Amino acid sequence: MHQPGSESGTVDMMINMGPQHPATHGVFRMELRVDGEQIQDLVPHIGYLHRGSEKLCEHELYSQIITLFDRLDYISNFNNELVIVSAVEKLMGVEPPPRAELIRIIMCEFNRIASHMIFYGTFAIDMGALTPVLYNFRDREKIQSLFESVSGARLMHNYFRVGGVKQDVGDDFPERAMALCDELERGIDETDRLLTENEIFIERTSGIGVISGEDALDWGLSGPVLRASGVPYDVRVDEPYSRYDELDFGIPVGSAGDSWDRFYLRILEARESISIIRQAIALMEPGDTMAQIRRIARPPAGEVYAHCENPRGDLGVYIVSDGGERPYRLKVRPPSFCNLQALRDLTVGHYIADAVVILGTLDIVLGEVDR
């Protein structure tokens, strides 16, 4: 890929960014061809975190697969659990009880906020602002404490089950969740004040990594990255699953499709999530949290595709069942992986420091990219 000397007698340089670079959020390597500071070409290299999750799933019972899905996108575990659980339910034709559905929605939305909190913080670190991450992690810890009180674990919950959830939430859960919503609202406002309108921040992000709505659709992008380009696509609204159709919430949409839009959209989205949580808690009624089904899920032979809105985009799972208690084949459509494809187009022409910013706004999680 080395180019012959240009008019000025210089040659392009190849540099490797990663896999140990802190801004790659995991183990991800970018091969950059740079002319001075300017990026001419970019080749992403993935697979450092490949664990063969899809193949592993073929050897696990459906109840055990949930633990593997926890570990795909390891900072939004509940959202991952929801997609596998709803896929198996769809295949079996099982309806979880309404209370369980609401608990799931509340947990998923809290997890969306927690995931976005990590995004604000690490994104700011990528640009050299080291303060916001401390505020974001402080608030994220509170969310995790709530998770701990519900599921017993702070990260790998294994709380959703085919046909419901593992156990009902505690009696003090509604008050606790409501109080947490207020605290999170304050936390998001703080991040907003710290970053959004900061001149240096705007200078670093606006106009960087622009992608048009059309291009974004062509690349198969989804989630905040797609919506920042002005396409109002959200699985929660376009194909409502669970009880999202009973809840009233807006889909924030960006216009420019640049890094600033992708950042600010996630701030707006977190606020929407808080409003969803409040509505869902108000809708909660006492009742069962588990459908009456066999303990070992054994879906009929057939195939199913289910997808849900992850914090990173449209997470789908495709299951082929041969009627046994293990899937015959399982395929995951990971949003991070699909979003990552656009990285080269977004980055070429920008400076090295911007590559970090653009990768940050794509908000990839390598556990999901490599599976």
Next chain:
Amino acid sequence: MLNGLKGLGVTLRGALRSKVTAEYPKEHLPLEKRFMGFPALTWDAARDEPYCTGCMVCVRYCPTQCMSARMQDNPKFAEGDSHRKKIIESFEINLGRCILCGICVDVCNFDAIEMSHEHERSERLRNANRVDLPALLKMGRRYQDEVGWKQSKPNPASPNEREAAKTAAEPAISGTSGEPRDQEGSSPPEKPGEDAA
């Protein structure tokens, strides 16, 4: 320029707030009641033996295959002191492999395994995380004392208790066959007073 100062205001206010971090080895944050630490085996104080019968359900359902168990005939059943025909002989969990998913607790039919609050564990030797039956029972008893653990359903009567109940009832109801049901878990306790112990 003004907006940059707005951010500065946030950090200044942050400096005046009380601290939120706990300095870990010195300070321990309280655990939630449902916190899932490493799995441990529970102890049946009424029968003075573990709840675990070594039925291998947890071993089969463990996603990481981190446990192994062996069952044996329960000598206490032969003497008539316990309702458990079989009892655990040896049980080993490799806590280094355990992913704390709690599936073993879900599938257990006998309340025999629980996710304890044990979570701080570091060992010098690689194999020191393979804990055996006495260690697991110790962890379990600590957990039971800590949370005031209660079994989900009372124990069925042991052969001796059933005998005692039968002889006590015989003068009143004569002629009933009184065939003892030996299926575990199927017969209700006939002397609830003893189970409370």
